[in-house]
Amino acid sequence: MTRADLMDPALIASLGHVELTARWIVDGFMSGLHRSPRKGGAAEFAEHRAYYPGDEPRYVDWKVMARADRLVVKRFEEETNLRGTVVLDVSRSMRWRGSAKLDKREYAERLAAAVSLLFIRQRDAVGLVRFDDRIRSAVPPRAREGHWRRLVAALSEDSGGGATAGPAALARAAHAVGRRGMIVLISDLLLEPEELARAAAGLRAAGHQLVVLHVMDPAERELVDGPEAIYADPESELRVAVKPAEIRAAYSRTVERAIGEWRTTLAGSGASYATVMTDAPFGIPLRAAFAARERGR
Amino acid sequence: MSFLAPFALLLAAAAAVPLFLHLRRTRVTRRVEFPAARYLVRATREHERSLRARSSLLALLRVAIVLALAFAAARPLAPLGGGHGAAAVAVVLDDGPSGAAVREGRTVFDAHREAARSLLDRLGSDDRAWLVLASGPTIGGDVVRLRSALDTITVSLRPSDPSAALRRGARLASGASPLAPAVLVATDAQRSSWHTGEPVPREVAVAAFVPEGSPVPNAAVVAAEPVPLAWPGRGTVRTTVRAPRAGDSVAAIVRIDDRVVARATLGVGEGATGTVEIPVPSAPAGWSAGRVELPRDELAVDDSRWFAVFTGAAPGVEARAGDFAGSAVEALIGSGTLTAGSGTAIAYADLLELPVARRPALVTAPADPTRIGGANRGLARAGIPWRFGAERRGAARARGEGIGDADVLLRYALTPEMGARADTLATVGAEPWIVAGEGYVLVGSPLDTSATTFPITPAFVPWLARVVIGRVAVGAPRLLATRPGERVAAPVGVDAVAFADRVVAVRDSISVPDRPGVYFLTQGGRRVGALVANVDPEESDLSRLDDAALAERLGSHARIVHVPGQAADAALRGASRRPLGNALAALALLLVAAEAVAGGNAFTRRAAAPTT
Numbered sequence: 039m040t041r042a043d044l045m046d047p048a049l050i051a052s053l054g055h056v057e058l059t060a061r062w063i064v065d066g067f068m069s070g071l072h073r074s075p076r077k078g079g080a081a082e083f084a085e086h087r088a089y090y091p092g093d094e095p096r097y098v099d100w101k102v103m104a105r106a107d108r109l110v111v112k113r114f115e116e117e118t119n120l121r122g123t124v125v126l127d128v129s130r131s132m133r134w135r136g137s138a139k140l141d142k143r144e145y146a147e148r149l150a151a152a153v154s155l156l157f158i159r160q161r162d163a164v165g166l167v168r169f170d171d172r173i174r175s176a177v178p179p180r181a182r183e184g185h186w187r188r189l190v191a192a193l194s195e196d197s198g199g200g201a202t203a204g205p206a207a208l209a210r211a212a213h214a215v216g217r218r219g220m221i222v223l224i225s226d227l228l229l230e231p232e233e234l235a236r237a238a239a240g241l242r243a244a245g246h247q248l249v250v251l252h253v254m255d256p257a258e259r260e261l262v263d264g265p266e267a268i269y270a271d272p273e274s275e276l277r278v279a280v281k282p283a284e285i286r287a288a289y290s291r292t293v294e295r296a297i298g299e300w301r302t303t304l305a306g307s308g309a310s311y312a313t314v315m316t317d318a319p320f321g322i323p324l325r326a327a328f329a330a331r332e333r334g335r
Numbered sequence: 336m337s338f339l340a341p342f343a344l345l346l347a348a349a350a351a352v353p354l355f356l357h358l359r360r361t362r363v364t365r366r367v368e369f370p371a372a373r374y375l376v377r378a379t380r381e382h383e384r385s386l387r388a389r390s391s392l393l394a395l396l397r398v399a400i401v402l403a404l405a406f407a408a409a410r411p412l413a414p415l416g417g418g419h420g421a422a423a424v425a426v427v428l429d430d431g432p433s434g435a436a437v438r439e440g441r442t443v444f445d446a447h448r449e450a451a452r453s454l455l456d457r458l459g460s461d462d463r464a465w466l467v468l469a470s471g472p473t474i475g476g477d478v479v480r481l482r483s484a485l486d487t488i489t490v491s492l493r494p495s496d497p498s499a500a501l502r503r504g505a506r507l508a509s510g511a512s513p514l515a516p517a518v519l520v521a522t523d524a525q526r527s528s529w530h531t532g533e534p535v536p537r538e539v540a541v542a543a544f545v546p547e548g549s550p551v552p553n554a555a556v557v558a559a560e561p562v563p564l565a566w567p568g569r570g571t572v573r574t575t576v577r578a579p580r581a582g583d584s585v586a587a588i589v590r591i592d593d594r595v596v597a598r599a600t601l602g603v604g605e606g607a608t609g610t611v612e613i614p615v616p617s618a619p620a621g622w623s624a625g626r627v628e629l630p631r632d633e634l635a636v637d638d639s640r641w642f643a644v645f646t647g648a649a650p651g652v653e654a655r656a657g658d659f660a661g662s663a664v665e666a667l668i669g670s671g672t673l674t675a676g677s678g679t680a681i682a683y684a685d686l687l688e689l690p691v692a693r694r695p696a697l698v699t700a701p702a703d704p705t706r707i708g709g710a711n712r713g714l715a716r717a718g719i720p721w722r723f724g725a726e727r728r729g730a731a732r733a734r735g736e737g738i739g740d741a742d743v744l745l746r747y748a749l750t751p752e753m754g755a756r757a758d759t760l761a762t763v764g765a766e767p768w769i770v771a772g773e774g775y776v777l778v779g780s781p782l783d784t785s786a787t788t789f790p791i792t793p794a795f796v797p798w799l800a801r802v803v804i805g806r807v808a809v810g811a812p813r814l815l816a817t818r819p820g821e822r823v824a825a826p827v828g829v830d831a832v833a834f835a836d837r838v839v840a841v842r843d844s845i846s847v848p849d850r851p852g853v854y855f856l857t858q859g860g861r862r863v864g865a866l867v868a869n870v871d872p873e874e875s876d877l878s879r880l881d882d883a884a885l886a887e888r889l890g891s892h893a894r895i896v897h898v899p900g901q902a903a904d905a906a907l908r909g910a911s912r913r914p915l916g917n918a919l920a921a922l923a924l925l926l927v928a929a930e931a932v933a934g935g936n937a938f939t940r941r942a943a944a945p946t947t
Contacts, residue, residue, distance in 0.1 A: 131370035228370055258371040267365040271372035278376045279363045284390060285375065288382035293374050 047320055048139035051148060057190045060151035063320045064159060067152075067328075068092040086110040087183060090159065113161055120162040120220055121179045123211040124150045126193070127225030127253075129170040129202040130272045136257020138316040145316040146224045146253050147193045152320055153222055153327050154189045158182075162220075166192050169207035171200035176210060179219070201273040202229045205237035208248070218245040222327055224314075227252050228273065231303050238307035248309035249330040251323050252300060255316050261289045343408035350401040357394035389933060396930040400923050407919035410538075421461040422907055423511030425504030426451045426481075429469045429522035430488060431495030432874040436523075436551045436634040443546055444490050447521035450544035450902040454519050455482050457903040463511050467504040469495035469528070470820070492636060492870050493820030493849060497522050498532050498888060505535045519544065519906035520889065524880045527873040529888045541893040542905035543885060552579035555637035555875035556587070559627040561644040562612055563672035564804045564814065568646060571612040574627050577875050578603035589613050591625045591644070618646045622862040624853035636851075637875040643814060643853045643865030651676015652803060656683050656699050657783045659790030663799045672800050679807050681799075683781065684723070687713025695774040695807045697799075700747050702781040707747065719775050720755035724748035733768055733787070735761025737801060739794030743768060745786040746779040758827055760802070771806045773828050805864075813856055813864025818871055821847045829856040829863060 050059050068090060089098060089109035097111040126146055135141035150166065157164040158181060165179035166189045174197040177189055202225070211221045221241060227234070227250070234250075241248050266281040297313055304311040312326040338344065369375065379386065428451060434444035451466070458464055458478045466474040466481055470491035474484050501520055508516035518535070520543040522528075535541055558575035576585050581603055589597040596615050603609040613627070623646065628639040651674045654664040660681050667673040680696040685706040687698065700723055701710045711722045725748045733741045743763045749770055751757070760776070761769040768779045780786040789795055805814050813826045825841040832838070832845050833855045839845075841856075847868050848854070856864035880888070882895045889895075894905045 134368065134370045226370060228373065254371075258369075258374075261375075264367075265365060266363050267367045268363055269367050269369040269372045269375050272368045272370060276372045276376060278372055278379060280375055280379065284386060284393075285378055285382070288386060289375060289378040292378035292381060293371070296374060296377070 045319060047145060047148070047317065050320065051140055051144060056148055056151045056193060057187065059148060060155050060190070063148070063152045063324065064155045065090065067156065067321055067324050068159065085113050087113055120157070120160070121165075121218075122157050122162055122220040122222065123165040123167055123179055124153055124189075125167045125169065125207050125211045125221055125223045125225075126150045127170070127202060127207075127223075128168050128174055128197065129200060129226075129228070131202065131226055131228050132253070134255060134272070135316075136255040137262060138255050138257070140316050142226050142253045142255055142316055145314075149251065149253075149314070149320055149323055150222075150224055151186075151190055151193055152324055153224075155186055156324060156328060158186050164189065165211070167207050167211045168192065168195070168197070169203060169210075171203045173207060173210050202226075205229075205233045208234075208237045208241060212241055212244055212246055220247045220249065220330070222249045222251065222330075224251045224253060226254065226258075227300060228271075231299065235303045235307050238304055238309045242308035247330065248304070248307070249327055250300075250304055250309055250311045251326065252297070252311065252313045253316060254313055259290070259293055259315070261286045338409040338411050340408065340410045343410070344405060346405035346408055347402055349405070350398045353394055353397035353401065357390065357397075393930060393933055396926055396933060400926045400930065403919050403923035403926060407916045407923060409916075411915045411919070413915050421514045422458070422517050423463045423508045423514035424454065424458060424517045424519065424906060425465045425467050425508045426454060427467045427469065427497065427500045427504045427518060427520040427522075428488065429495065429497045429500075429520070429525075429528065430491045431469055431497070431525065431528055432490060432492050432636045432870050433523055433525045433528070433634065433877055435490040435636050436553065436877060438546075438548060438551050438633065442490070443523045446546040446899060447523075447544070448485055448488070450521045450899040451485055451519065452482065453899050454903040454906055455485065457907065461514075463514060465504065465507050467500045467507070469497040469500040469522075471495075473503065473507070490636075491820070491849065492851060494818050494871055495528065497528050498530050501535065501541070501889065502533055505539045505541070509536055509539050516540065517542070517906045519902055521902070522885075523550075523877075524885045525874075525876070526878045526880050527876050529880060529885065531888050535890040535893075537890075537892055539890075540906065540908055541889050542902060542908070543889055543893055543895045544899060544902040544905075545879070545882075545885065545895060545897055547897045550877035550879055551633035553634045553637070553875060553877050554578050554583075554585050554629050554632050555634070555872070556627045556629055556640035557608065557637070557872035557875055558610070559625070559640040559642045561625070561642055563649065563670065564645070564801060565649060565672075566615075566618055566644055566646045567649045567671065569615060569617050570644065570646075571614050572597070572625065572627060572642060572644075573610065573612045574599075574601065574640075575608055575610040576601050576603065576629065577608045577872075579607065581607050583607075585609075585629055587613065588628050589615060589625065590628065591615065591618050591623050618644060620646050622855055622865060624855075624865070634875070634877065637870055637872075640869050641851055641853050641867050643855075643867050649674045650804060650807075651678040652681060653677050653679070654681040655686055656681045656697070657702060657781060657790075659784075659795070660697075660699075660782045660799070663790070663796045666796055667800050667803075673803065679803060681803070684710035684713045684777075687717045687719075697776045697778070697803060697807050699778040700781050700786070702783060702785075714777075717775070719777060720752035720772070721757070721770060721777050722750045722752065723779070724750040727763075727766075731763045733761050733763050733789065735759075735769060737794055737798045738789065739792045739798075741787060741789035741792050741794070743780055743787045743789075745781075749777065749779045756827055758824065760806075771802070771827070774807065776802050776806050815856075815864065815866045817847050817866060817868050819847060819849045819851055819868045821868075823847060823866070826856065826864060828858050830859065831857045832866060833857055833862075 089111050093111050099110050099112050102110050132143035133141055154164045163179035163181040166177040168174040175192050175195055177192050238248050261282050264282050268277055268279045270277050301311045310330045314323040428447055436443050455478055464481055470493045504518045508518055517540040524545045555577045557577050560573050562571045562573045572589050578585050583603045585601045587599050588595050597613050599613045601609045601611050623644050625642045625644055626639050631638055652664050654661045668675055683701045684698045685701040707723050727746045730742050730744050733743050738761050749767050757770040757772040759767045760771050770777050782790050815823055817823050822844050825845050829841055831840050851868050851870055854866040855862045886893050896902055896905045
């Protein structure tokens with residue numbers, strides 16, 4: 039059976055709403071792991087939850103299996119050892135779509151849902167901050183499975199559409215996480231690198247780990263051909279008249295250089311960075327986030 | 336470099352369009368929302384120099400594309416490489432009589448032949464060639480065959496037309512595509528031979544070889560005819576001679592049947608020509624061949640001229656066809672050409688009902704239109720197989736030998752009866768106006784000024800004498816003046832022609848031999864006329880066109896040389912100039928590809944336009 043995390047994101051998105059598709063994605067992702075990522079040692083029992091492929095058999099509660107004829111695994115309080123917050127950019131630029139079938143925000147919302155679910159499956163507490171030029175909504179981190187539905191509901195809000203104010207959102211997320219935790223920023227990063235670098239350095243100083251998933255439409259990376267036109271930034275007064283055919287190659291070089299600068303700048307601030315194309319399967323950014331989580335434990 | 340279609344160079348002006356588009360300040364109104372505009376701004380700033388250079392390169396490429404296409408359309412020819420490419424060459428040889436002129440021990444035609452040979456020697460198996468003679472024939476085949484044919488070709492005394500031969504050769508050469516077409520004309524540039532005609536296509540390289548030096552001085556007999564046409568025992572020969580200069584005098588002798596019968600010295604006046612009537616005291620009865628001869632000079636073919644004469648009693652004529660015909664007959668009687676008598680009639684057709692019928696007659700339409708019915712009855716009674724038909728009014732020019740500039744105002748359509756066989760002597764439009772048969776000449780109009788201007792033209796009296804003696808009178812001669820090699824219609828009543836060595840039966844036409852001379856026409860073995868073939872008198876005028884005038888007749892792109900060895904190079908220059916049109920079109924394609932690459936259009940998938 040085809041794994042949903044490796045399928046065309048537009049196709050996955052067309053199959054159902056965010057909650058459903060995020061589950062498929064995470065299920066597919068986890069079934070692809072070689073072994074359960076959990077390393078939870080002995081600790082105080084917290085709750086049972088349904089068994090999912092990838093869970094280690096040693097955590098299966100065989101007594102419940104014998105009584106109720108269903109597979110459940112035991113969860114322990116100590117395993118909820120990471121507090122994370124997904125910080126989602128819902129600015130106007132995220133509503134843009136070029137050559138891909140999903141716009142950046144549609145893609146990012148599904149990715150945020152999947153990341154949250156992945157964390158919760160790993161018994162981490164996850165919260166959500168949505169922002170544009172201000173904080174649009176904030177959900178504090180929790181580890182219970184039911185909390186995820188709250189996150190999905192928050193993702194479904196239609197608010198947003200202003201300019202991008204990333205550093206403020208990151209500060210709010212750090213405040214919500216409280217103690218040392220992990221912050222996943224999902225944004226098209228159409229903001230000033232220096233401000234973000236400063237915010238990232240602040241997070242690092244506070245002991246937080248920052249993962250930046252840079253969402254890009256393929257048409258933002260490779261300029262598509264077309265007649266001469268004025269290209270206008272929807273969030274600012276920036277305008278430039280160009281003939282795509284003439285500037286295409288130079289533009290590609292500039293974008294690659296900018297991506298390199300993001301990577302260098304954020305690495306210097308102790309943050310992880312990955313570009314996410316909106317036509318790429320969700321498994322790719324999910325893996326990046328998961329790898330960062332593993333490093334942060 | 337030259338161009339086959341130079342007007343296409345005007346297309347080069349279109350090169351201004353990309354230049355203008357490059358230089359003008361663009362006013363773009365289309366707006367596209369693009370979140371990553373900051374990267375576009377940065378790319379523009381970072382690559383400003385290279386973008387500007389690329390934009391200039393693109394403009395340059397586009398200008399070059401337009402120029403390459405314009406030049407390709409102009410079909411340029413340029414000298415490339417050594418030797419010559421495969422060529423289709425027509426060698427036009429002017430073999431007219433003037434080529435027989437001797438200068439410094441060799442004929443002018445020998446120089447023509449040398450130039451032609453120098454070209455044939457340069458041709459190889461990839462080339463095609465033809466020998467096109469101004470006198471008519473065309474010889475094709477491989478180069479070896481043409482070289483040996485060239486050795487056998489001599490000057491022809493037939494009428495020659497080098498202008499027509501040039502166009503024939505050009506058609507042959509240009510029809511052998513893709514070989515480079517070329518024509519070499521070897522000619523003495525005789526002024527009277529060359530005329531302006533249909534232009535030779537520019538893609539045909541035309542070269543002409545004209546022997547160096549001025550024409551040789553030439554004396555010639557340009558006309559010789561018996562006066563009167565039939566001699567009553569004796570007569571004169573009206574002789575016109577051309578001499579090299581005005582004021583010269585020329586000694587001439589007259590031979591009849593190879594016997595010298597008269598001598599004269601002719602003075603030459605203005606125009607270097609002089610005419611005199613040389614008396615001939617006696618001539619044998621019947622038909623004789625005569626010749627006027629001058630001392631031999633550098634061009635021998637025109638030093639003698641043939642004539643034929645019939646010696647016997649002048650025919651008696653009675654004229655009843657109006658005042659003009661009556662006055663003309665009186666004048667001819669006074670000159671001894673005719674006598675007053677009743678043997679031959681000149682009469683209105685309606686008078687044929689009267690006792691003039693059944694005599695040889697020159698018959699005209701009646702002066703009174705109401706007499707047309709009687710005129711047709713008269714034609715029937717006289718056994719003339721023609722009838723007057725519908726009346727035709729309105730001025731029209733008559734055409735016919737010896738008619739001059741006669742206009743016809745009123746005529747009747749001449750309608751043949753079943754089995755009518757006649758010669759048409761003159762026409763008006765497409766209809767016969769004067770016809771001649773056995774013992775009659777029929778004119779479709781009355782001979783007065785209300786119907787035609789013919790009786791008041793200078794040509795009328797000589798014409799009347801010629802037709803009365805040559806066509807109507809009993810036993811009168813039939814004289815046909817022609818040129819060697821021509822084909823002429825056989826006169827009515829002639830059944831054979833006697834050449835020097837044989838007698839040939841005649842049906843509808845006679846092929847005149849290539850040699851000048853007198854050939855007798857016979858009927859039932861009896862001489863009834865003569866065919867007199869002489870070289871065209873215009874051939875005696877050896878004056879030449881200068882190079883500019885000759886080039887005008889050959890085509891403005893023609894090259895003229897005067898040394899035989901240069902003829903081949905001049906003719907084959909077209910083959911060494913290879914067409915660049917295809918190469919330029921290929922270059923334009925390459926430039927288009929380069930433009931596509933430089934412009935970033937090549938192999939670029941056009942994606943959907945960004946939406947917001």
